[in-house]
Amino acid sequence: xxxxxxxxxxxxxxxxxxxxxxxxxxxxxxxxxxxxxxxxxxxxxxxxxxxxxxxxxxxxxxxxxxxxxxxxxxxxxxxxxxxxxxxxxxxxxxxxxxxxxxxxxxxxxxxxxxxxxxxxxxxxxxxxxxxxxxxxxxxxxxxxxxxxxxxxxxxxxxxxxxxxxxxxxxxxxxxxxxxxxxxxxxxxxxxxxxxxxxxxxxxxxxxxxxxxxxxxxxxxxxxxxxxxxxxxxxxxxxxxxxxxxxxxxxxxxxxxxxxxxxxxxxxxxxxxxxxxxxxxxxxxxxxxxxxxxxxxxxxxxxxxxxxxxxxxxxxxxxxxxxxxxxxxxxxxxxxxxxxxxxxxxxxxxxxxxxxxxxxxxxxxxxxxxxxxxxxxxxxxxxxxxxxxxxxxxxxxxxxxxxxxxxxxxxxxxxxxxxxxxxxxxxxxxxxxxxxxxxxxxxxxxxxxxxxxxxxxxxxxxxxxxxxxxxxxxxxxxxxxxxxxxxxx
Numbered sequence: 108x109x110x111x112x113x114x115x116x117x118x119x120x121x122x123x124x125x126x127x128x129x130x131x132x133x134x135x136x137x138x139x140x141x142x143x144x145x146x147x148x149x150x151x152x153x154x155x156x157x158x159x160x161x162x163x164x165x166x167x168x169x170x171x172x173x174x175x176x177x178x179x180x181x182x183x184x185x186x187x188x189x190x191x192x193x194x195x196x197x198x199x200x201x202x203x204x205x206x207x208x209x210x211x212x213x214x215x216x217x218x219x220x221x222x223x224x225x226x227x228x229x230x231x232x233x234x235x236x237x238x239x240x241x242x243x244x245x246x247x248x249x250x251x252x253x254x255x256x257x258x259x260x261x262x263x264x265x266x267x268x269x270x271x272x273x274x275x276x277x278x279x280x281x282x283x284x285x286x287x288x289x290x291x292x293x294x295x296x297x298x299x300x301x302x303x304x305x306x307x308x309x310x311x312x313x314x315x316x317x318x319x320x321x322x323x324x325x326x327x328x329x330x331x332x333x334x335x336x337x338x339x340x341x342x343x344x345x346x347x348x349x350x351x352x353x354x355x356x357x358x359x360x361x362x363x364x365x366x367x368x369x370x371x372x373x374x375x376x377x378x379x380x381x382x383x384x385x386x387x388x389x390x391x392x393x394x395x396x397x398x399x400x401x402x403x404x405x406x407x408x409x410x411x412x413x414x415x416x417x418x419x420x421x422x423x424x425x426x427x428x429x430x431x432x433x434x435x436x437x438x439x440x441x442x443x444x445x446x447x448x449x450x451x452x453x454x455x456x457x458x459x460x461x462x463x464x465x466x467x468x469x470x471x472x473x474x475x476x477x478x479x480x481x482x483x484x485x486x487x488x489x490x491x492x493x494x495x496x497x498x499x500x501x502x503x504x505x506x507x508x509x510x511x512x513x514x515x516x517x518x519x520x521x522x523x524x525x526x527x528x529x530x531x532x533x534x535x536x537x538x539x540x541x542x543x544x545x546x547x548x549x550x551x552x553x554x555x556x557x558x559x560x561x562x563x564x565x566x567x568x569x570x571x572x573x574x575x576x577x578x579x580x581x582x583x584x585x586x587x588x589x590x591x592x593x594x595x
Contacts, residue, residue, distance in 0.1 A: 136158060143161040204285065206264050243272060255275060390424050491545050494540075517540075
């Protein structure tokens, strides 16, 4: 990447010094910008000390002559830093927006901008983005998954990839005023991050920003996503787990076999033509409704840029889900222990619970303003027990008491003795409730940051606790020593 372009000589404040912030610093220095890095954690700043940048722990003011702020997604529009930038007339953007602008700059991308295929939604973003990457690679495209999935977009850009499968959170979209992917998908929209956005309307509006390109893909089985799709500019393509109409993707059943089909792109049929068959639904992993919906969305995005059906099928067969998304982490005494720590809101937890007939549910954390009453009411009949931990556990306990009073419940606290001890107590309590054939399911319906670094650390703690407890005896009260007393 040449040391030139539109930001050469501009003083840029980079807010946040973790992985994405570090990548932003590197790309800005490469194109000749002057960089100041701000982070409240001096140890985090120290990890970038070898860069030719200035450093500050002040996250409330702008340095002199600052011309742009590139923020990590966690900074809200009403944060002190955002307020200071607005007062000074300095634009504040996120890393995806920076990547988008750099991609449009011939000095940075002499071969032209890469094609963006973007995925957002309350749940299923990472799975859909991973499926999309697998499909694109099966088609021989120079593609990579990036964004909220882990790899910073600017790193994907620097590597020269020509197609970007971009996962975008609502936070990232909020700070992306001009990003317009060639095709963007909204999978679903449920209560989440309302504490950050302030309202469901603002949260949904952030998600809808992914529809600013040529093709909008939306989940028709989700009322809010379908509503956003109806209002989208450009070409609108819906997907459904039912039989699709013209211009849609969906699933058809014939002789007991369910198949994903396309009636929207290329060789797909119109009113009087047969749809293009993509693959058998039985080939989709993870199995079940969420996995099928994710596969349909990934298929639509890939088909939007001309990927043939055979490559889509090959990519879906090649895809393997990431960790903490319904993984079996222990199996003993007839009880399976399943880690779905990625179920960080009630909508995701509902899908996770629906996949099992009888569950001891391990839940709790930071609810971020979301309600859990409907979740408990809908799934009370499958609960063999519930173990609740974390900062907002009182709200889950209240919902269980009102809507599932017959279900045994254990409150293992907020982790005052350490998160690993709390998770071990949760596993021991769950083991006293579980019987052969049951699933002990970590589907927290809440974020992890009250007790753990992130959802992965929470899932790792659950796996370790599950394996310890399973090795010690298994189910039906065989494990002694729980510090929590289940009560109905």
